[in-house]
Amino acid sequence: MQLIPYLLKHTQLVEKNIVNTVELLDQDCTIPFISRYRKEKTGNLDEVQIGDIVKFKELFEALEKRKLAIIKSVDEQESLTSELKKKFQDAPDLTSLEDLYLPFKKKRNTKSEVAIKNGLEPLAKIIMAQNNDDIDYIATQYLNDAIPNEDEAIEGAQHIIAEWINERTDVRNQIRHQLEKFAQITTKVVGTKKDDEKAQKFRDYFDWSEALNRCPSHRLLAILRAENEKFIRVKIVIEDERTIEKVEDRIIKNRSSSSKYIKAAIEDAYKRLLYPSLSNETLKLAKEKADADAIDVFSKNLKQLLLGAPLGEKRILAIDPGFRSGCKVVCLSAQGDLVHNENIYPHAPQNDSTGAINKISSLVDEYKIEAIAIGNGTASRETEQLVKRIIFKNPIEVYVVSEAGASIYSASKIARDEFPNFDVTVRGSVSIGRRLADPLAELVKIDPKSIGVGQYQHDVDQSKLKSSLDTVVESCVNAVGVNINTASVPLLSYVSGIGPKLAENIVAYRNENGAFTSRTEIKKVPRLGGKAFEQGAAFLRIKDAKNPLDDSAVHPERYDLIKSMAKEKGISIKEIIGNKSILESINLNAYCSEDIGLPTLKDIVKELEKPGLDTREKAKVFTFDQHIKSITDLHEGLVLPGIVNNITNFGCFVDIGIKESGLIHISNLSDTFVKDVNEHVSLQQQITVKVMEVDVARKRIQLALQK
Template identity: 75%
Template sequence: MSLLSYITKNTNLPEVSVKNTISLLNDACTVPFISRYRKEATGNLDEVQIGDIVKYKELFEALEKRKAAILKALEEQDVLTSELEQKVNNAQDITTLEDIYLPYKKSRKTKADTAKANGLEPLAKIIMSQNAHDIESIAYKYVKDAVGSVDDALESARHIIAEWINERTDVRNNIRYQLERFSTIATKVVKKKADEEDAQKFRDYFDWSESLSRIPSHRLLAILRAENEGFIRVKIEIDDERALDKIAQRIIKSDNECSDQIEIAIKDAYKRLLLPSLSNEALQKAKEKADEAAITVFAKNLKQLLLGSPLGEKRILAIDPGFRTGCKVVCLDAQGQLKHNETIYPHAPKNDSTGAIKKISTLAEAYKIEAIAIGNGTASRETESLIRRIRFKNDIQVFVVSEAGASIYSASKIARDEFPNYDVTVRGAVSIGRRLQDPLAELVKIDAKSIGVGQYQHDVDQTKLKTELDTVVESCVNAVGVNLNTASKSLLSYVSGIGPKLAENIVSYRDEHGAFSARTDLKNVPRLGDKAFEQGSAFLRIKDAKNPLDDSAVHPESYSIVKAIAKNEGKRVSELIGNSAVLNGIDLKPYCTDTVGLPTLKDIVKELEKPGLDIRERAKVFTFNQNIKTINDVQEGQLLPGIVNNVTNFGAFVDIGIKESGLIHISNLSDGFVSDVSAHISLHEQVIVKVLEVDIPRKRIQLKLHKS
C-alpha cells in the first residue's frame, strides 16, 4: 500500500489533487499557502481537505515507522519468515499490526511461558487436536519436577491454550465487534468518597449505565474525570455468555474430554486476557472519539473568538476593574502602545467615585480617547455603571471585554518582555484594551487552552489539542493577514513559513532599520530565505507602501500578471485597485499559463476590488440589562440580553452581565431537534434569552434562546 492510495482511500479526494498536495507538503509548503496560492495544483482544495491529507499522511508515516520497528524486532528474535513479513507489510492499521505482533511481544513472563518451560506445550497441542481420549492418563506422563500432579499438568496446558486463544486475530476481532456494538459503560461510586464536596458535581454518575457507542463525548469525559479523581469506578461490560459462545464456536469442534479442557481455557482466556485488554482498548477508542469531538468544539470556538470583531486602530482607555485593590486604568494609542497608567478607587472600601469620574474625564480628553474597554471580571458591572454616568465632551463608545486568559498573559514571558517596567496589573489592563482593538493580535500571545472556550480541555489528548489549536490560530492569522510594521513576534510567528525564530529576526530587523517599505525588504532579514519569502510574504501587509500590491493578498509572484493587466487596460496598477467597472470587464483567459489558471486569476481580481479587506465584522457596542447586578436579580420568565461566552456539545453558556453565566441546554436552542449546537449559536454572538430556572444555592441559571 502506497502513501497515495492510503490517503485517497481515506479521504475520497481526487488522486491527482492528493498527489500534488503531497508534493507541495514535501516541499515544505504550509496549508494556508497551498490552499490560497496553489489552487491549480490541488484542484481548488480548501484548508480542511488539505488538513485531512496532512492527517492521513502523518498516520501513514507513523504506521510505516511502526512496521519497520516490528520487522526489526522480529528479525532480532530470529522468527521473521517471508509469510510473517508479508503480513506485517500488508497491515493497513495499527490495531491489525499489533495483533500480528502480539505472539512475539512479551514484556514479562506469562503463565504460558512457565508452562512451556515445564514441557507442557506438547500436552496443549494434544488437547487442541481434540482427538485424544483418557486425557488424564496422557497428562500423567507430564507429571515431573515442577509439575506435581495431573491437575497441575492440565492447568498448565490450559494456560498455553488460553494464550493461543488470546493471540488469535479472529477471536480478538469478534470480541472487538461485540464491544463496539453492544458494550455498556457502568459506574459505581467509591462509598468512602461519596460525601466529599468535590464529589457532588459528579453525583449523576454515582450509579450510571449507558451504551458505550452512544454516550455523548462530554458525558464520557466527565465520567473519566470522576474516575481519575477517585470518586467512581468504571467498568466496560458485554454479555459474557454470548462472547464465550462465539469463541467456543470458532474453536471447539468435538464433544469429548479435550473439548471440556478447551472450554475451561476459553473462560480463562476471556476473563484473564481478552476482556481486560480489549475492554481497555474499546474505552480508549471511545475516549479518542470523545477527545476528537471536544477538540473540534474547542477549535470552532477558538476560531470564532480569534475572528472576533475588532474596533480597529482607535485610542483606547482600558480598565481592569476591582474593589479593594482599585481599578487599573491605562491609555493606549491607536497602535496599542501604552501612554499612561494609574489606579482609581471608585468602589468599596474607598468609594471615591467622584475622584474616579474626574480622573477618567481628564484622561479621556488628554489622550483623545475614542473608546473605553472594561474587563468583564470582578466589579465589571459597577465600573461600567460608573463610566456610563460620565458626560464626555466627545462621543466615546463603551465596551465590556472578556478577560479570559488576561492574567495568564500578564504573568507570561511575552508580557514581561513587552513591559519589563510594569507589574501584572498594568499588563492585564493593556491586554484588555488591545483585545478591543484587535482580538486576534492579542489573543495569539496566550496559550489557547487558557482562554477557556471549550469543554474538558484539560482531559483530552494534550498533543492533539495543541496541534489542532495551533492549526486554527495559523489559519485565522493568515486569513486576516498581518501588518508587517506593527505585528508582535507572537503574531508574526503564526504567519505561513515564518515561525518563532524568523519572527524574532523580523522584529529585530524592524527595530534596527525602521519600518519596512516593501515586501522585498523581507529578503534582507537574517535567515529569511526564498522559501520563507514564498510562503509568508503574501500574508504580510505594508500600509502606505510604494507598491500598493504590498498591502494586498496578491502574492509577489503574481505582481507581473497585475502589471500586464494594468498595461493592457491602459491603467496604472494603482488605478486598477478598487475599480470594479474595469476589473469585472476583464477577460482573464489570455492571462492563463501552465501554472496560473482561472482560480488564481479570479482571486487576484477579487483582491484588487477590495485590497486588504478585513474579513471580520467591526465591533459593536453591547449593553446588558442595567437592573441585573447579581443572580438574586434574575427571575424566571425574564427576557435578557446576553453574549455567548462558551459553546459545548451540550449547549451554550451566556454572559448576562453577572458573575454566573447561564446555560442554554441543547434542547432549549430551538423548538425542534438540535444535533449541532454550533449550527444554531456561535461564540460572542449577541442574543436575547429567556430565563427558565434560577437555582441560587447551586448558582445555576437555565436559559432558552429567544427568537425575535
C-alpha cells in the first residue's frame, strides 16, 4: 500500500493538494505556516484539513512499521511465502494485519499446542474435513502415553480446531459485526462498595444496562472510571446462542458425525478465545471513540479559552482572595511586570476591611492602576463586594478572573524562573492579573489539563490528548501572533518552527542585546537557521520597527512584492499600510506568478488594511447577582446572570458566582433539538439562566438557558 492512495481514501481531498502538502510536511514545515503561507501549493487547505493529512500520515507510517516487523517475525519462523507477504503488505488497517498475524504469534503453552505436541493435529484435520462418520474409531489410532483414550484424543483435537476457528479472519469479523450491532454494556456495584461515600457519585451505574453503540462518550468514561476505582464491575453482553449459530453456519458443511465435535469446538472457541478477546477489543474501540469525543470537546474548549477576550496592555492590580491567610495583592505594569506586592486582611478572622480599602485605594493612585482582577476562588465574592465599595478618583473596571490552574503555575519551574525571589502566593496573583491582560500569553504556561475546561481529561489516552492540545495551543498562538520583545519562553516555544530551545535562545539574546528592532535581526539568534526563520518570522511581531511590515502577519518573503505595489502607486510602504482605497485599487492579477496566487495576495491586502490586528474581542466587565452567595440562596424559577465555564457533550456548566457551577443540560439549551452545544454557547460567554432544580445534598444545580 502506498501513502498517497491511503491518504486519498481517508481524507477525500484532491490528490494534487495531498501530494504537495506531504512534500511540505517532509520539509519540516508546520501546519500554521503551510495553511497561511503556502495556499497555492495546498489548494487553500485549512489547518483542520492539513491536520487530517498529518494524522493519517502518522497512522500509515505506524501501520507500515508494524507490517515490516510482522513480515520479519514470520520470515524468521521460516513460514513466509510470497502470497502471505503480499497479504501482510495489502492489509488496510492494524486490525486486519493482526488477524493475519494471529496464527504466527508466539503463544504460551496453550491447550492447542499441547494437543499438537501429543500428535493430534491429523485427527483435528480429519474431523474438520467433515467426510468421515466414524470419528470415535479413528480417534483410537492416536492414543499414546499422554492420550489414554479416544475421548481425550477427540478433546485434544477439538482444542486444535478451536484455535483454528479463533484464527479465522472471517469468523472474527462475523463476531465483531455482532458485537458492534448488538453488544450491551452492563454494570453491577461491588457489594462492599455500595455504601461507600466516594462511590455515591457513581450510584446511577450501580445497576445499569444499555446498548454499547448508543452509550454517549461521557457516560462510558464515567462507567470506566467507576470500574477503575473498583466501585462497579463492567461486562459486555451479547446473545451468545445467536452468535455461535452464525459461526456454525459459516463452518459446518453437513450433519455428519464430525459436526457434533466441530460444534463443541466452536462453542469452546467462542467462550474461551473469541468472545473474551473480541468483547475486550469492542470495549477498547468504544473507549477510543469516547476518548476522541472527549479530546475534541477539550480541544474546542481550550481554543475558546486561549482566544478569550484580553484587556490589553493596562496597569492592573490583581488580588488572590482568601480568608484566614488574607488576600495577596500585586500591582503589574502595562507590560505585565511585577512592581509591588503585599497582603491585606479584609475578611474573618482579622476583618480589617477599612485598612484593606485604604490600601487598595492608595495602590491604585500610586501605580496609576487602570483595572482590578480578582481571582474567582475562596472569598472571591466578598472581595469583589469590598472593592466595589471603594470610591476611586478615576473609573476603575473590576473583573473576576478564573484562577483554575494558577496554583499549578505558581509552583512550576516556569514560575520559579520568572519570579525566583517570590513565593507561590505572589506568583499566583501575578498569573491572575496577567490572565486578564492576555489569557493566551499566560495560559500557555500551564498544563492544559489543569485549566478545568475538559471532560474526563485524566481518563482519556494521555498521549493523544497532549498531541491534540499542543496542536490547539500552537494554532491559537500563531493565529494571534507574538510580540517577540515581551513574549515569555513558553509562549515563544509554540511559535511555528521555534520550539523550547530556540525560545530560550531568543529570550537570552533579548536579555543580552536589548529589544529586537527588525525581523532580520532574528537571524542573529544562536542556532536559529533559515528553516526556523522561514517558518516563524511572520508570526513574530516587532512593535515600532523601522519597517512597519515587521509588526504584521505579512511574511518577509513578500516584502519586495509590497514594495513593488507601493512603487506602482508612487507611495512608500508606510503610506500604503491602512490605505484602504489604494489597496482596493491594486490589480492583484498583475502580481500573480507561479508561486503566488490570488489567495495569498488577498491575505496580504487584508493584512495591510489593518496590520497586526488582534481579532480577539476585548474583555468585558461582568457582575454576578449580589444576593446569591451560596447554593442555599437558590430556588426554582430564579433568573440569574452567569458565565459559561465549561462545555461538554451533554451540556455546559455555568458559574453563577458561588462555589458550585450549575449545569445546563443539552435538553435545556433550546426548545429544539441540539446537535452541538457549541452552536448555542461558547466558553466565557456571559448568559442569563433560570434555576430549574437545586439538590443541596448532592451540590447539584440544574439550569436552563434564557434567551
